[in-house]
Amino acid sequence: MAAMNELSRTAAAPWAGRGPVFSQPGLARPVAWATPDDLDRLRAGRARGRARPGKPLVPVSVASPRLGDELFARLMSYGTPHETHRGDVLFRPGEADVDLIVVGRGSVEVIRTETADVPAATVAAVDAGGFVGELNLLTGQNVYLLGRVREGGTVYRVPPERLRQLMANDVELSDIVFKALIARRELLQRSTAALAVEIVGTDRSAAALALRTYAARQRLIHLWFDAGTPAGQAMMQSSGLTEDDLPAVVLPGTTLTQATPGGLADKLGLSYRRSSAKPADVTIVGAGPAGLAAAVYGASEGLDTVLLDAVGTGGQAAASSRIENYFGFPFGLSGADLTGLAVLQALKFGAQLASPCQAVKLDTDRNGDLLRLHLQGGEVIDSKAVVIATGARYRALPLERWPDFEGAGIYYAATELEARGCTGSPVTVIGGANSAGQAALYLAGRGSDVSLVVRGPDIATEMSAYLVDRLLAHPRVTVRCRSEVTRLDGGDFLEEVTITDRTADSAQAQPCAGLFCFIGAEPATDWLTGIATGDDGFIRTDVQLTGNDLGPAWDTLGRRPLPFETSIPGVFAVGDVHSGSMKRVAAATGEGASAIASVHKSIATLA
Numbered sequence: 001m002a003a004m005n006e007l008s009r010t011a012a013a014p015w016a017g018r019g020p021v022f023s024q025p026g027l028a029r030p031v032a033w034a035t036p037d038d039l040d041r042l043r044a045g046r047a048r049g050r051a052r053p054g055k056p057l058v059p060v061s062v063a064s065p066r067l068g069d070e071l072f073a074r075l076m077s078y079g080t081p082h083e084t085h086r087g088d089v090l091f092r093p094g095e096a097d098v099d100l101i102v103v104g105r106g107s108v109e110v111i112r113t114e115t116a117d118v119p120a121a122t123v124a125a126v127d128a129g130g131f132v133g134e135l136n137l138l139t140g141q142n143v144y145l146l147g148r149v150r151e152g153g154t155v156y157r158v159p160p161e162r163l164r165q166l167m168a169n170d171v172e173l174s175d176i177v178f179k180a181l182i183a184r185r186e187l188l189q190r191s192t193a194a195l196a197v198e199i200v201g202t203d204r205s206a207a208a209l210a211l212r213t214y215a216a217r218q219r220l221i222h223l224w225f226d227a228g229t230p231a232g233q234a235m236m237q238s239s240g241l242t243e244d245d246l247p248a249v250v251l252p253g254t255t256l257t258q259a260t261p262g263g264l265a266d267k268l269g270l271s272y273r274r275s276s277a278k279p280a281d282v283t284i285v286g287a288g289p290a291g292l293a294a295a296v297y298g299a300s301e302g303l304d305t306v307l308l309d310a311v312g313t314g315g316q317a318a319a320s321s322r323i324e325n326y327f328g329f330p331f332g333l334s335g336a337d338l339t340g341l342a343v344l345q346a347l348k349f350g351a352q353l354a355s356p357c358q359a360v361k362l363d364t365d366r367n368g369d370l371l372r373l374h375l376q377g378g379e380v381i382d383s384k385a386v387v388i389a390t391g392a393r394y395r396a397l398p399l400e401r402w403p404d405f406e407g408a409g410i411y412y413a414a415t416e417l418e419a420r421g422c423t424g425s426p427v428t429v430i431g432g433a434n435s436a437g438q439a440a441l442y443l444a445g446r447g448s449d450v451s452l453v454v455r456g457p458d459i460a461t462e463m464s465a466y467l468v469d470r471l472l473a474h475p476r477v478t479v480r481c482r483s484e485v486t487r488l489d490g491g492d493f494l495e496e497v498t499i500t501d502r503t504a505d506s507a508q509a510q511p512c513a514g515l516f517c518f519i520g521a522e523p524a525t526d527w528l529t530g531i532a533t534g535d536d537g538f539i540r541t542d543v544q545l546t547g548n549d550l551g552p553a554w555d556t557l558g559r560r561p562l563p564f565e566t567s568i569p570g571v572f573a574v575g576d577v578h579s580g581s582m583k584r585v586a587a588a589t590g591e592g593a594s595a596i597a598s599v600h601k602s603i604a605t606l607a
């Protein structure tokens with residue numbers, strides 16, 4: 001009955017009557033999608049001002065692959081056959097651990113069901129020879145669409161563990177299926193499917209920014225509505241939301257008010273949940289470049305790998321609008337793209353990712369051969385080895401009202417998300433290292449007049465020469481050395497900063513729509529006890545450890561710490577959190593990957 005109601009509420013399929021968009025002529029039509037025209041119209045009409053989905057990671061043309069008989073038979077062999085009848089529901093929003101569905105005979109339609117403010121709509125139709133599924137099959141996200149049989153026949157259900165076997169064992173098939181899942185996510189983000197997760201909030205509110213940053217980093221299918229626009233107002237009205245409810249998320253069957261990334265992750269099934277009672281081989285804490293590299297190498301080398309992050313995947317690197325010094329990318333690439341690809345790679349090899357998921361304690365007394373990690377929600381994870389890749393946290397200035405303006409005018413990153421509220425308005429960047437220089441150029445490139453405030457006497461002391469030259473030549477950048485921001489003013493949002501020039505001993509207030517702070521960071525180690533660190537709090541490993549650091553456990557083991565191993569056996573530290581690290585993406589990924597060799601050796605010495 002529920003399925004019948006959903007059927008009657010379904011809006012006309014946008015693809016109907018237009019034919020396949022991504023088909024090649026003369027071949028069977030396994031999948032038909034909403035056309036780009038329809039998608040653009042929908043986007044323009046419904047959600048002006050939403051975050052751009054970004055460049056597709058793979059060409060969307062691979063979303064509907066055409067498998068020859070032999071490949072299709074191989075794909076079907078991973079599933080179990082089920083006879084279907086018109087109207088059968090194959091999956092519905094909210095379900096976890098859904099199967100990949102291979103259509104042997106008949107056809108299946110994929111529908112975005114109605115939410116508080118939009119009627120249902122058909123997203124795609126999959127005929128015999130195609131398969132139904134998108135990236136959530138690998139990320140573990142709950143289903144947000146409805147799959148229903150349009151024409152009865154036979155489907156082959158491939159459960160998650162069989163899909164993982166396919167990914168690991170059949171290179172040819174896994175390549176085709178994996179690229180299709182990624183391309184479908186890109187297509188869905190730009191389709192009516194995005195209305196399945198609608199986020200509404202005030203453009204410059206810190207809580208809304210946290211939610212949007214999480215959604216963007218997880219590449220969640222979603223639409224953003226600015227509550228200050230007519231589209232946002234209309235959406236709030238039809239969903240029965242008031243200002244007090246913001247930020248809010250409207251999902252099929254439910255609405256989250258005063259929503260947080262954690263609440264959204266719980267609803268979508270992206271929080272930590274362990275399906276196996278067995279301990280993990282390795283748990284990696286922190287999904288920046290170092291943690292992601294450890295996850296890719298751990299999972300690809302057969303370790304049961306869990307990767308957690310307190311915020312979302314990508315770490316500091318995801319906040320970098322342009323990384324120009326990463327090996328092999330002479331034209332630079334955005335940190336979000338780099339880490340987004342790494343996430344896909346880790347998922348492909350079968351790593352389990354969960355965020356937001358904060359580690360709050362590590363039991364350093366081994367529980368038998370296992371290490372026990374405690375998470376903020378009270379869950380525990382037992383594993384044979386732990387890799388700490390928690391990086392460093394940004395430093396702030398000890399100014400009155402600083403906490404009030406964090407996320408509401410004060411930012412620690414300069415990406416599209418932070419910068420769009422300031423486009424064309426004057427901004428201030430604090431810091432003398434490369435990250436500050438990059439941010440200043442990025443913001444100036446978006447039409448802002450930028451004051452770059454540097455405490456030291458010379459901008460060239462810490463910054464790369466190529467950046468210094470570009471900054472000094474840029475007509476919209478003013479470099480103010482021997483200067484400091486000493487006062488902040490505004491209402492709910494930052495409006496003005498006072499900059500004190502220490503040479504002239506003069507202070508000047510000036511308008512400021514965004515203060516971008518890049519003055520270094522402190523290691524994210526406050527959740528750890530009993531681990532050897534340097535005076536600066538960064539974690540020491542292997543040759544940095546002295547005999548005094550090594551307790552009796554090492555005598556029992558009869559070995560010295562392995563490369564990247566900390567003073568606690570089986571616990572490793574990589575990336576920015578590691579004492580003496582280079583604080584660069586390439587160094588972090590190198591350390592993360594290398595540590596896995598030590599993890600293997602450490603596990604081999606257990607029992």
Ligand SMILES: Cc1cc2nc3c(=O)[nH]c(=O)nc-3n(C[C@H](O)[C@H](O)[C@H](O)COP(=O)(O)OP(=O)(O)OC[C@H]3O[C@@H](n4cnc5c(N)ncnc54)[C@H](O)[C@@H]3O)c2cc1C
Nearest residue numbers: 286288289290310315316317320359391575576583584585
């Ligand atoms: C704006 C900016 C621009 C930059 N540009 C460049 C550049 O051009 N080139 C370059 O080489 N480097 C650049 N860097 C530096 C580079 O990003 C870092 O060196 C790199 O990200 C370090 O990687 P990491 O994995 O060690 O740590 P991070 O990237 O800091 O990641 C650590 C992760 O751990 C998570 N975490 C922390 N505590 C916990 C906990 N208790 N439980 C769970 N998770 C936790 C955090 O949420 C975070 O996601 C830039 C940095 C910034 C901020």
